[in-house]
Amino acid sequence: MSKGTVVKHDTELGAFDTQHMRINVGPQHPSTHGVLRLVVDLDGERIVSLRPHVGYLHTGFEKTMENRTYQQGVTYSNRMDYVNGFAHDLAYILGVEKLIGARVPERAQRVRVILTELNRIASHLVFFGTTLLDMGALTPFFYTMREREVLQDIFESVSGVRMNYGYFRVGGLYRDVPENFEPMVRQFVKEFPDYLDQYKDLFMGNDILEARTRGVAVLTRQQALDWCLTGPSLRASGVPLDFRKAAPYSGYQDYDFDVPCYDDGDIWARMQVRMDEMHESLRIVAQAIDMLEPGPTIDPDRRISLPPRHELENSMEAVIFHFKLVTEGFHPPKGEVYVPTESARGELGYYIASDGGSMPYRVKVRAPSLANLQSLEVSSRGGLFADMVINIASFDPVLGDVDK
Amino acid sequence: MSALLERLAELGGVQHEFKGMTSVTVPKRAVLDALRAARADGLEMLTDIHGMDYLTYPGHTGKRFAVIYNVHDVAGRRRLFIRVDLDDGETLPTATGLWSGASFLERETFDMMGVVFDGHPDLRKLLTPEDLEGHPHRKDFPLGETPTLFGDGRFLDPASFRAGLSGRDQGLTGWKGGARDGVVASQTPKAPGTAQRPEKSGS
Numbered sequence: 001m002s003k004g005t006v007v008k009h010d011t012e013l014g015a016f017d018t019q020h021m022r023i024n025v026g027p028q029h030p031s032t033h034g035v036l037r038l039v040v041d042l043d044g045e046r047i048v049s050l051r052p053h054v055g056y057l058h059t060g061f062e063k064t065m066e067n068r069t070y071q072q073g074v075t076y077s078n079r080m081d082y083v084n085g086f087a088h089d090l091a092y093i094l095g096v097e098k099l100i101g102a103r104v105p106e107r108a109q110r111v112r113v114i115l116t117e118l119n120r121i122a123s124h125l126v127f128f129g130t131t132l133l134d135m136g137a138l139t140p141f142f143y144t145m146r147e148r149e150v151l152q153d154i155f156e157s158v159s160g161v162r163m164n165y166g167y168f169r170v171g172g173l174y175r176d177v178p179e180n181f182e183p184m185v186r187q188f189v190k191e192f193p194d195y196l197d198q199y200k201d202l203f204m205g206n207d208i209l210e211a212r213t214r215g216v217a218v219l220t221r222q223q224a225l226d227w228c229l230t231g232p233s234l235r236a237s238g239v240p241l242d243f244r245k246a247a248p249y250s251g252y253q254d255y256d257f258d259v260p261c262y263d264d265g266d267i268w269a270r271m272q273v274r275m276d277e278m279h280e281s282l283r284i285v286a287q288a289i290d291m292l293e294p295g296p297t298i299d300p301d302r303r304i305s306l307p308p309r310h311e312l313e314n315s316m317e318a319v320i321f322h323f324k325l326v327t328e329g330f331h332p333p334k335g336e337v338y339v340p341t342e343s344a345r346g347e348l349g350y351y352i353a354s355d356g357g358s359m360p361y362r363v364k365v366r367a368p369s370l371a372n373l374q375s376l377e378v379s380s381r382g383g384l385f386a387d388m389v390i391n392i393a394s395f396d397p398v399l400g401d402v403d404k
Numbered sequence: 405m406s407a408l409l410e411r412l413a414e415l416g417g418v419q420h421e422f423k424g425m426t427s428v429t430v431p432k433r434a435v436l437d438a439l440r441a442a443r444a445d446g447l448e449m450l451t452d453i454h455g456m457d458y459l460t461y462p463g464h465t466g467k468r469f470a471v472i473y474n475v476h477d478v479a480g481r482r483r484l485f486i487r488v489d490l491d492d493g494e495t496l497p498t499a500t501g502l503w504s505g506a507s508f509l510e511r512e513t514f515d516m517m518g519v520v521f522d523g524h525p526d527l528r529k530l531l532t533p534e535d536l537e538g539h540p541h542r543k544d545f546p547l548g549e550t551p552t553l554f555g556d557g558r559f560l561d562p563a564s565f566r567a568g569l570s571g572r573d574q575g576l577t578g579w580k581g582g583a584r585d586g587v588v589a590s591q592t593p594k595a596p597g598t599a600q601r602p603e604k605s606g607s
Contacts, residue, residue, distance in 0.1 A: 063540055225449060227503075228509070355462055373508070
């Protein structure tokens, strides 16, 4: 706390001075969703100005990826957004595939879509749990975590881990999904709508929640565009931009789904968009699991993907390709690519520059949370300090995604 | 889009196509005009600003740095990369007058590449600590070779630390790892000049 700007008041009761109070929030604070520091100037309970300080989780992933082969980059991409790892994997892989022109088999595309959409649901469940926790409601956290646990089991069955999946490969998937994958996903698709209806009644139909979020921290359409907002937070301000529709990748053009959009621009709209998105994601998963046909799961091109294990025993060529891929990886042509994708937080894309070597010359992550976080400055201004905490949560920042 | 590309060509822009991505390299003085023209043509959203360092790029002959503005339209269908080539020490005008959200993006570019944006209201480092010298995404910034002073006063110099691991040097601790149980110590190869683990006293 330190001395801030002096404000002079001249009222009919007499002239007096007040001082703005400067308060430091974080970096270690339960409501900042990670390691985020805010410096807030207050006039009474109203926020005069707010400055976010980020970088506490900066790990230098981009620089590290520039010193690893393309295939090894999958190890790092999902660690940035640890709540929505599949989306980062997919964005990185799509960039590399565009660079080398890999042909991804249909089964791999479908599995990628299923996992990414399930991960979006899992991410939004964390969003609801933690946002409502910030509002003082403890119980929803247990409900949403219960559902997320089912999803985590699915992710664990395919990739072997519950976080930092690293399951996608350039050209396809690490391996085919296990036998119990399809029944697990079908079971989830069958059960989850009931829970979703329950959540709609419990959360969005709640009078206290409406009173706390309606008309609070409003971002108009113009402000949202000015502050480079993307994703669900942008769609809550009346811009129906979704890259799954606008520039379909991984076969999203095959699925029938809507893009929820609200004009309100307040915290309520940002929550409602995500609630509707879980429903749309479930629709995509239901269609994709019906379209899932048996088939190969990785590009058979030997210059990109490892040969099957049994070929190594009787084919010298397979051994050579295996050796080349393991020791140095593949060499994409020179060039720079960028593929925009829609993560649970907004536009996510990897700008990858290749110099013809087996490691990327430059990797730049366009992470949605970093750009979205800036708009706190304008959306919190003039609001109550207590609302700022929900406002941070309503943008759903993941600080690993911000700091890279 | 074609009208915009003509307008950018008038400003001195050179167009490149790669795998369906359009980028236009504009001269430094025209960068704000180019962004304004893109915005007037409907490319209203600024997605990213980032720097490139071509110091070690094979066959590169132009200026060392490039700054890339990634803009697209509200429908998400048209995207344009506006590039500016820069030498070390050259500065760019800020785009915060066009998009308030350019603030963090320019700060990140300044932090990582060391490109200065003139007129930026608050050009500070964004991600790296205040006491870190240099700009990590430059190609001459060493990877993981930063000497570190820990809070307890211990100083770690990576070069000597690695030398200690590889056995060519005593290293920081002088400890090379002992023999496993059941292996006679004299059978393990001994590198000259390495420190041995102290013998247990009394055995």
